[in-house]
Amino acid sequence: MIVATMSLPGLTLFSSLFHSIATAAVAFPAPSVYPYPPSPLAASGTLAFLEGIGSMELLLIFVLGLVLFGGKGLPNVARGLGRAMREFKKATSGVEEEIKRAMEEPPPRPRRRKPVNGTAASRAASRSLPAPAAPSAPAVSDPVSSVPVTPDDDYPPTANPAPPPASPPPPPASRSPGTPPDTLPL
Numbered sequence: 045m046i047v048a049t050m051s052l053p054g055l056t057l058f059s060s061l062f063h064s065i066a067t068a069a070v071a072f073p074a075p076s077v078y079p080y081p082p083s084p085l086a087a088s089g090t091l092a093f094l095e096g097i098g099s100m101e102l103l104l105i106f107v108l109g110l111v112l113f114g115g116k117g118l119p120n121v122a123r124g125l126g127r128a129m130r131e132f133k134k135a136t137s138g139v140e141e142e143i144k145r146a147m148e149e150p151p152p153r154p155r156r157r158k159p160v161n162g163t164a165a166s167r168a169a170s171r172s173l174p175a176p177a178a179p180s181a182p183a184v185s186d187p188v189s190s191v192p193v194t195p196d197d198d199y200p201p202t203a204n205p206a207p208p209p210a211s212p213p214p215p216p217a218s219r220s221p222g223t224p225p226d227t228l229p230l
Contacts, residue, residue, distance in 0.1 A: 113121050
């Protein structure tokens with residue numbers, strides 16, 4: 045590992061300290077679990093979303109907010125953000141409580157019926173049943189061949205059938221061989 049040293053007095057000590065820390069980090073790999081215990085604020089859920097953000101990132105966010113909203117508007121923005129986070133947390137905790145209550149409730153038990161004497165119950169049920177109905181019409185042996193088919197049966201009857209034509213039109217008058225044919229008006 046190459047570490048650049050600065051020529052300013054006093055900074056060479058820090059660069060060598062950084063070099064020793066960096067080589068120790070390479071020599072001992074990081075554990076698979078998060079190495080630092082959670083902070084009390086993060087455990088209470090107040091700053092849990094800031095767990096992975098470092099101090100430089102927080103400083104950058106603060107400067108960016110200061111540039112965007114200004115010194116006078118930044119407290120109002122922070123206050124509104126706090127209210128929104130509080131309402132969101134309240135809503136999510138309400139949903140979580142409702143889910144927990146639903147999980148803790150025992151499932152509804154099916155109601156058991158009293159056992160009934162099978163023979164007495166079957167006799168009573170057979171007495172209370174009505175007699176079977178008689179067939180209303182004799183069964184048709186072959187429904188297709190039993191009904192005669194006519195060409196008019198292909199179409200269902202209409203509600204208002206067309207009236208029959210009146211008298212046929214009169215025959216055209218005969219014309220003599222020298223007269224011109226009838227012309228249709230345009």
